[in-house]
Amino acid sequence: MTTTAPSPITAAPVRGRSTFQIALRRLFRHRAAMVSLGVIVLLVLMAIFAPLLAPYDPNAQNLSGIYAPPSAQHLLGQDDLGRDLLSRVIYGSRVSLMVGFSVAVISILIGTLLGLLAGFFGGLTDSLISRFIEFMLSLPTLPLLLVISGLLVSTDAPLVVNLRSALGASSSVIIIIAIFSLLGWMGTARLVRGEVLRMKNLEYVDAARALGANNNRIMWRHLVPNLFAIIIVQATLDVGTAILGEAALSFLGFGIQPPVSTWGNMLSNAQEVVLQYPWIPLYPGLAILITVLAFNFLGDGLRDAFDPKSRL
Amino acid sequence: MGFLPRFFRRLLVPERTPGMGTYALRRLLQMVPLLLIISLVIYALTALQPGDPVDQLTFGNPLITPDDIARLKAAYGLDQPWYTRYLFWLGQALHGDLGYSQDFNIPAVQFVFQQRMPNTLLLTVPALILSTLIAVPLGIYSAVRQYSLPDYVLTFLSFVAFSAPVFWVGAMAMYFFAIYLPGVTGGLLSLPPGGLGGDLPADAGWWALALDKLKYLLLPLSILMLREIAVTTRFMRASMLEVLNQDFIRTARAKGLSGRKVLYKHALRNALVPIVTIMGLSIPGLFGGAVITETVFSWPGMGKAILDALVSKDFNVVMVSLMLLSLLTVVFQLVTDLAYAVIDPRIRYS
Numbered sequence: 001m002t003t004t005a006p007s008p009i010t011a012a013p014v015r016g017r018s019t020f021q022i023a024l025r026r027l028f029r030h031r032a033a034m035v036s037l038g039v040i041v042l043l044v045l046m047a048i049f050a051p052l053l054a055p056y057d058p059n060a061q062n063l064s065g066i067y068a069p070p071s072a073q074h075l076l077g078q079d080d081l082g083r084d085l086l087s088r089v090i091y092g093s094r095v096s097l098m099v100g101f102s103v104a105v106i107s108i109l110i111g112t113l114l115g116l117l118a119g120f121f122g123g124l125t126d127s128l129i130s131r132f133i134e135f136m137l138s139l140p141t142l143p144l145l146l147v148i149s150g151l152l153v154s155t156d157a158p159l160v161v162n163l164r165s166a167l168g169a170s171s172s173v174i175i176i177i178a179i180f181s182l183l184g185w186m187g188t189a190r191l192v193r194g195e196v197l198r199m200k201n202l203e204y205v206d207a208a209r210a211l212g213a214n215n216n217r218i219m220w221r222h223l224v225p226n227l228f229a230i231i232i233v234q235a236t237l238d239v240g241t242a243i244l245g246e247a248a249l250s251f252l253g254f255g256i257q258p259p260v261s262t263w264g265n266m267l268s269n270a271q272e273v274v275l276q277y278p279w280i281p282l283y284p285g286l287a288i289l290i291t292v293l294a295f296n297f298l299g300d301g302l303r304d305a306f307d308p309k310s311r312l
Numbered sequence: 313m314g315f316l317p318r319f320f321r322r323l324l325v326p327e328r329t330p331g332m333g334t335y336a337l338r339r340l341l342q343m344v345p346l347l348l349i350i351s352l353v354i355y356a357l358t359a360l361q362p363g364d365p366v367d368q369l370t371f372g373n374p375l376i377t378p379d380d381i382a383r384l385k386a387a388y389g390l391d392q393p394w395y396t397r398y399l400f401w402l403g404q405a406l407h408g409d410l411g412y413s414q415d416f417n418i419p420a421v422q423f424v425f426q427q428r429m430p431n432t433l434l435l436t437v438p439a440l441i442l443s444t445l446i447a448v449p450l451g452i453y454s455a456v457r458q459y460s461l462p463d464y465v466l467t468f469l470s471f472v473a474f475s476a477p478v479f480w481v482g483a484m485a486m487y488f489f490a491i492y493l494p495g496v497t498g499g500l501l502s503l504p505p506g507g508l509g510g511d512l513p514a515d516a517g518w519w520a521l522a523l524d525k526l527k528y529l530l531l532p533l534s535i536l537m538l539r540e541i542a543v544t545t546r547f548m549r550a551s552m553l554e555v556l557n558q559d560f561i562r563t564a565r566a567k568g569l570s571g572r573k574v575l576y577k578h579a580l581r582n583a584l585v586p587i588v589t590i591m592g593l594s595i596p597g598l599f600g601g602a603v604i605t606e607t608v609f610s611w612p613g614m615g616k617a618i619l620d621a622l623v624s625k626d627f628n629v630v631m632v633s634l635m636l637l638s639l640l641t642v643v644f645q646l647v648t649d650l651a652y653a654v655i656d657p658r659i660r661y662s
Contacts, residue, residue: 135346138645139353140637142603143618143630147357150622244477248604251479252619267480274483275491275505285480292475300471 019229019306026305033301036294043291047093054087058261067277076283079266080273088261089283095262096243096291099177103242104235106181111188112224112231118189119196120219130193133186141183145245148179149254172257176249180242188234195230199223229306236299240292247288263288332653339646350638351405351631352398358622358630359394365414365625366390401631411628415621420628424617424636431508432601432613434525439533440598443540444591450541451548452583456575458553466545473542482535482608489531504528506609532609536602540594547590552583585656592648596640600633 017025027033046053056074062082070077076085118129152160152175164171199205200223208222249255250264258265266284274281366384370376385391389400404411413423454463490505509528512520555561556579564574601615610616614633621629 131342134645135349138346138638138641139350140600140634140641143622143634143637144354144357146619146622147354147361151357151361240475244475247477248479251477251604252607267477267483274487278484278487278491281480281483285477285484288480289472289476292477293471296471296475 023229023302023305027301030301030304032297033305036297036301039290039294040298043093043097043294046090047097050090050094054084054090056084056087058083058087058091059259060084067273067280069277070279077277077279079280085266085280085283088266089263089287092261092263092266092284092287093291095173095256095260096246096264096288099173099180099246099256099262100239100243100291100295102177103180103184103245104238106177107185107238108188108231108235110181111185111234112192112227114185115189115192116196116219116223116227119193120200120215120223126193129189133189136183136186139183142248145179145183145249146252146254149176149249152179170260172255173260176246176256180245184238184242184245188231188238191230191234192227195227196223199226233299233303233306236295236302240295240299243288243295244292332650336646336650339649343642343646346642347635347639351402351635354634354638355398355401355627355631356394358625358627359397361625363625364388364390365627367625405631410632413621413629414626415624415629420626420632423629424614424632428601428612428614428617429599431611432606432615433598435529435532435536435606435611435613436598436601438529439536439540440591440594442533443537444544444587446537447541447544448548448584448587451545452552452575452580454545454549455552455556455583466549470542470546473538478535478539478602478604479608481538482532482605485531485535486608503531506531506611508610508612532602532605532611535608536605544587544590548583548587551586552579555579555583558582585652588651588655589648592644592651595644596637599640600637 060083062078062084065074065078065082066080068074068078068082074084074086076089079085079088114129114133118126164175200218205218205222208218213222246255246262247264247267250262251267253268255264255268256262263284267281364385366381366388370381370384382391389397392400401411410419410421412418413420416423416427418427450466454466457463486505489501489503494500494502504527507528509524512524516524561574561579564578565571569578599614601613601618603615603619605611606613606615607619617629618633620626621633
């Protein structure tokens with residue numbers, strides 16, 4: 001093993017730290033956020049390795065074990081068809097996380113694009129997009145979710161029926177993701193628009209323009225990277241919101257349909273059985289609570305980490 | 313009106329905000345096409361659902377022939393395409409006729425305003441008032457003692473409260489107060505598992521009626537408040553922290569004013585401005601009811617009415633309730649924007 005001594009002439013270059021490196025360091029010091037990140041990693045692993053972890057097939061019915069309380073064989077008990085609740089909770093993480101992540105990514109993409117265009121170009125573009133956002137915000141969200149998902153999940157229009165059969169058993173998952181994404185981008189759009197309005201008059205944008213950069217280059221190379229902080233915070237919080245939304249919709253019977261098991265539809269008849277079999281809704285609900293809590297804490301930690309004014 | 317604080321005086325006498333009249337008028341005019349588009353979207357989405365009231369009525373009834381069904385549909389206009397039906401609905405609605413509820417055989421307006429709205433307001437208005445009264449002091453305390461143990465505890469509890477699924481907390485609370493607690497205390501402490509109450513003998517006194525109502529109200533009200541308290545506390549805390557870091561607070565402190573005076577006279581008034589917005593924007597929600605809370609506790613309010621009407625294709629009830637909600641949302645967006653300008657002299661509309 002040979003060691004080469006550092007040449008005395010070339011001193012170590014002064015390494016500047018990017019906003020991201022600073023934020024990452026600050027995030028590592030944020031205890032709640034780090035615990036949450038750990039929980040999220042565990043949940044993702046649980047979703048990936050569900051077939052290895054689940055003791056039973058989540059859809060296997062066992063009519064002799066209907067509403068059986070927790071026991072050594074079935075740690076969390078069995079449901080109305082005698083299915084193993086532990087296995088269903090484990091498999092449910094797949095759908096909940098997929099819905100959460102997909103909705104966050106798609107709605108962030110739509111929101112960022114529209115917010116960027118509105119904020120950057122102003123004038124008519126801004127008026128049109130802003131009016132559209134106001135229109136979307138004045139629609140009653142929950143009833144609208146119910147109407148649209150009722151429409152897409154149960155309609156007999158040939159186009160939709162073909163679409164559903166093309167998507168297979170998990171068609172309701174994809175439909176729910178689409179609906180939540182299309183109704184969930186307005187917050188991001190407003191946030192991004194405000195931020196772009198503030199940033200587009202800063203000196204570095206003038207400098208880039210003076211150097212001959214065109215609108216496209218300024219938007220994508222200068223503004224978008226600076227939007228990353230707010231986007232990543234918003235996306236993290238959106239994951240939690242989407243998981244809660246899916247659960248609420250499935251609870252009302254308008255969400256993801258059986259046989260796909262989700263934490264939401266495991267709770268769909270919660271209030272009918274809770275008085276007799278309280279352990280049945282207990283664990284899917286806890287799973288939702290822990291997951292959403294983790295994403296909310298992580299989002300909050302990220303916000304603090306990117307905010308130079310906050311003390312960590 | 314010198315006896316009023318400036319905060320409220322500006323609300324009553326908005327003469328110092330030029331350009332607001334035209335701004336308000338323009339926004340009011342923009343509302344008309346907006347509401348028309350909303351009504352079209354809601355009508356189309358509802359009407360495109362498979363099944364209609366006649367299908368609901370005749371389903372599984374062997375005595376009704378396809379001819380009968382066709383005749384019934386023609387009588388209700390359900391054989392027409394949805395846009396024809398929408399135009400018809402719009403024409404009637406503009407003449408003040410919003411149709412009958414298919415399920416309840418009374419005018420949809422009467423059903424919504426007379427039978428459901430009072431129940432919903434009984435639930436949502438106290439929830440908003442009480443949770444604001446609780447959350448504002450909690451938020452202030454949390455901000456003033458930032459990074460203290462109580463602040464961390466409050467922050468943690470708020471996060472738990474708005475990360476938990478409402479229907480699950482509701483169901484669990486129902487089990488706890490209706491089954492577990494009575495079992496443990498021998499029936500001494502017990503709350504009903506949902507419903508509206510009121511099945512008392514006719515000669516029951518006013519006091520007994522109120523007490524009975526309160527018993528049924530307590531659980532749904534608490535569940536509804538939980539989330540609102542959490543959100544408002546976080547908001548109040550953030551708003552207060554923002555103000556406390558501003559220069560005029562430092563100036564006030566530097567002048568030698570007492571901490572208490574700076575806090576309540578200078579900081580609090582400014583920190584309350586965004587809370588006014590939050591309150592204004594949540595007023596439409598008061599009338600829309602809480603779909604999930606009302607469903608969990610079988611509370612016959614607006615939220616449950618909308619859900620049930622969607623399931624049973626009671627078009628007129630859907631339209632009346634959703635249009636009312638949209639109208640209130642648009643109006644209160646404007647009212648909030650204007651109130652903001654009135655309270656905060658830095659904002660100008662042109």
